[in-house]
Amino acid sequence: MKINIGGGFKRYDGFVNLDADPLTNPDYLVRLGEDVLPFEDNTVDEVKAYHILEHIGPGFFQLMKELYRVAEHGCILDIIVPHHFQQYI
Numbered sequence: 001m002k003i004n005i006g007g008g009f010k011r012y013d014g015f016v017n018l019d020a021d022p023l024t025n026p027d028y029l030v031r032l033g034e035d036v037l038p039f040e041d042n043t044v045d046e047v048k049a050y051h052i053l054e055h056i057g058p059g060f061f062q063l064m065k066e067l068y069r070v071a072e073h074g075c076i077l078d079i080i081v082p083h084h085f086q087q088y089i
Contacts, residue, residue: 002047004016005049047071
């Protein structure tokens with residue numbers, strides 16, 4: 001299984017979408033960093049996390065534990081976060 005966490009309206013072929021905003025019509029409505037991910041242990045082989053981890057706050061380590069739990073051996077974690085020197089316009 002491949003999951004896209006906190007992707008909002010962005011969809012990727014073959015990926016299941018998780019988001020906290022029901023307006024984005026996710027496959028799973030999940031509050032990342034608070035909820036338990038709705039998957040069995042060792043069942044996810046790829047995770048996309050684009051520009052979401054910087055928004056998790058105090059639940060960051062809880063989310064990391066959950067991703068570790070659901071990730072199968074060799075899982076790809078594709079993570080993009082902004083550089084702290086990035087200028088916002």
